[in-house]
Amino acid sequence: MARSLERIKIFFKDLWKWRSNCIMILPGVIWYIVFAYIPIYGLTLAFKSYRANLGIFRSPWVGLENYVYVFRDPAFLESIWRTLFINFGRILFQFPYPIILALLLNELRINRFKKAIQTVLTFPHFLSWVIVASIMINVLGSRGLVNSIIKILGGESINFLGSEKLFVPLLYITENWKSGGWTMIIYLAAIAGIDTEQYESAEIDGATRLQTMWHITLPxxxxxxxxxxxxxxGNIMVQGFDQVFNLSNPATARVAEILDMYIYRITFKTAADFSFSTAVSLFRSVINFILLLSADRITKWLGSEGLFS
Amino acid sequence: MEKRFDGTYFLPRARFYKNLINDPDEPVPNHFSLYMRKDWAEAVDFPIKSTYKISEVIEFAKKVKESDPGNLGDKLIPIAQAPSNAVRLFVGSNSTYYNGFYKDEDGTYKWGAASEETLEGLKMYAEAYQSGLLDPEFYTLQQNDDTRQFDTQGIAACNFGEAPTAALPRVFETNFQGNLGLDPYESINVATVLGEDGYYHQQDLINYWGTIIFSPNIEEEKFERWMDVLEFNASEDGSIFASLGLKDVDWKYDSEGNIVSLYDNSQQPLGGPDGKYPSMGYTLGVIILHDDFAFDNPNNDQRLRDLSRQLYTERCQICTPETFPKVDWDLFCFDSPNMRKVQFDYDTELTNLVTMGGDIEQNWRDWIESKMPMIQPVLDELNANLN
Structure with missing residues (x-):
């Protein structure tokens, strides 16, 4: 008992000592408690038959019945496959892009030019996907800028917006355009933290810029x-809803139905069945969790530091 | 409904009351109509009628595309449709139950999307798309974008959309005449679209839109007061007040007892968000909706009121009990976990079958097959419980 009291005393003493830091993280902690931890109870809906008049707490338990319906729907399994396909593609085609941008920008020597390029690359991040989708319609539509140029040059108009084949590449291109510059800032900050003496030594040793980039900056x-x-x-199962939702249309609906679009459809576009939607969401979170832990273990196995002990 | 729910728990707001289109126990026709350019139809020698089959609409669009009577070049859109109304036009006009279940003549319940009529409608939809009669990117259009292409931009030969009596003055006068400067009565023909069997297809619209529900804990005095308000609004005087505004300010009776409008609609509409009375038509106290009064509203041109009545009336005549059926209340109220899972977004899914390319019939068959694991349990339940 005395030991416990001693521990509590130390805890509050530390709390007071680090009060400035605690106050700074407090809004984040509150946000997590209110919007991430308290709503976890809502996940019980996945095992209930939700009745609006009874609410979450009093709705009857139905065990795994909702999952019987989930796995009966071929569109559900299709949407999982599409999510994995599109988002593993993001790892391949989107993840390296800001790294490459940061490495290239770091090599620019004229500071004003470097800042201008950085601003141009960062700006699209502040546009919402609704705006980007409107821009895409105007740029890529049959009467849009790109097709007008193609026609002027004597070519045939290309159906960019309604093509199932072009939809996924369009996702990668627009996401790179919109977010590449923003993510690049994180890498630029990391590059700024590299000891400049390493670069000076490399220069004295006669290393080329490519060698410096490869052997100093990248490591x-x-x-x-x-x-x-x-x-x-870890975000593979939840990435890109805003983008896919705004860029898709009935012509691309089949290839655009990632898991979040499926959840949106069964929740808001048809008769709402919140238990069914929650069951799907929970399943998605479980897959995400497994992927997150797997990525962490694989990186550790490859010799890097992971996120979890 | 009262029998089914064992009491009156809500007050349905009637669409039609004094101006009933059909007998009270018969189905209520919907507002969707085909707006078409009468002047262009005359220019391409296409007959002006009050009803057209879907194939005739396609024929009209093809003629306009060939001749381009409006000299619009590549801006011309023969049939302006966003996906939702495109599905209604090509599929819904041919297949009564394209988006739900129904009891067939053999007494069993079936899924309308899997019917041959739905396939026939889809084929016409695909033909219109592949022939370039629809906007090349019609699937990116939002609700009302298609209407604007017809009545505001003047680049479309026809558009299938909502056409309640109260909306016709806005389409004809505010939008079409206001933006294009043309006489709408000389330039627009409004018609009903029929299926390829020559009959009008539609599920009963049901004669109410929205309901008024009171809290069971409402105070007696407040409830009585609301009943008085509703009773007044359901009366002749109340109906005029709720639809036309104040007597001797917005309207008056002439010496023969006819209602005469004192309000100038051309400057500002009387109701709606930008109107003199923004809440007009939407207030809780309105128990008879403006669909009914629109037929008597002196602010609406008499020609439009007559035209609208004619279209609604014809829909009730050019049909059979199978193509324009009464609501099946047993089916309407049927609920089960399986049933709740099969509420598909038909507009998107059927449009996707058309735009994905390949053979439309094969696309449709594959789609039906992919849905059957969800559909079959519902059909089994319906046939077991309602037969």
Missing amino acids: GIKNTIVVLFILAV
């Missing part, structure tokens, strides 16, 4: 790359 930001990679893999 210097390796830990940042690993952490962002683990987080990217």
